[in-house]
Amino acid sequence: MKALPPTLRRKKRYILATIDPPWIDLDPRELYYVLVEAVTSLYGDISAAAINLVVISTGANYVIVRYTRGYDVAVRVALSTVLALGEQRIALHAKVTSGTLHALRQKLPSKPDMEPDPPMMEFKGRTYCARRYHGQKVDLLEKGIKSQELLYITQDDLEES
Amino acid sequence: MTVTDTCLHPYPEGNSSTRRMALGAAALGFDSIVVPDAQYREYYGVRIIPAILIAEPNPRVVSGLVRTNREERALVLVNAGENGFNRAILNLKGIHILRHIHKTRKNSFDHVSARLAAERGIAVDIDLYPVIHSTGLSRQRVLRRYHDLITLFERYRFPLTMSSNAYSILDLRSVEEICLLSELFNMEEEDVHAALGTVGSLMNTEGPVTVIS
16 A cells, blocks of 8 residues: 555644653553543543654653654643552643654653662661662552552651651 | 642652752752742752641631641642632631642532632642543543633733642652643733742731821
């Protein structure tokens, strides 16, 4: 099949968004469904079809999405309403918008420097698995099987406790 | 000009410590955050402004609570209620912000309340938590209420504040994201920036002019 001439192709834009917390296991397919649901919930099926959101790539702490040019605000608003990926709470923050993937790939956030085996520690009388990154940040996941508490603190909080 | 998130709920109410909230807020473009029952502090360049949250249906009780807390120099936030309650609250001294307008009935904050708020310099809070966290009919209701509020704001120009009402660092949104979310209920970008700076001016209100000589 012959490709469409450039003037007839749909114009696309790309957004690079960071993902918090940076240590979650990302399933790009699941993230795609969450993003499409966010767009549809806010703007309806007709606009969602026009926006044509696609997950291009994901990394440890980022996602790149593609959409139809002219819907920048709608996509950024929808990204800010994403709350969870399955059971895991997340937050997406749109950082850069571009017309080419090449420009976005030069601005990818650095991978957070985390220990491969997070140590266990006591905090307020409970045992947690501690993930340290970006200098001050410490994410504590309670040890256990069911309804583990997740706390976001800093190194200063740990030293003070 | 200050850029303030008007209500955050750190640990133990939420799952993030005050310091971590401050760190997150700094990264998202804020220079101060309002935290209920906190102390005046500064973490990572972000000022912590203490607040008193009052959720009482009786204006007399509210008045008593405001009087007992006057020495603490904290920001006083009162949950809105019925129309009569809101008008009574807007006539009280020492109240800074009326919040949770979206949880009240449609006409609970009308043109009379709007004029009173403008005259007395009491801010009305726009809570973005339900805009982000709810879906379907409940989100539509909130957007409609905020749309009505903005219509009144454009006529009477009472002070507004913006809050994420975050219980976690994952609930925090950047200044830019707040501007975009506010477009959903027709709030202009410059009004959003002014609303983010309202707390700074509420904390530095000038007293009545006194003639010295």
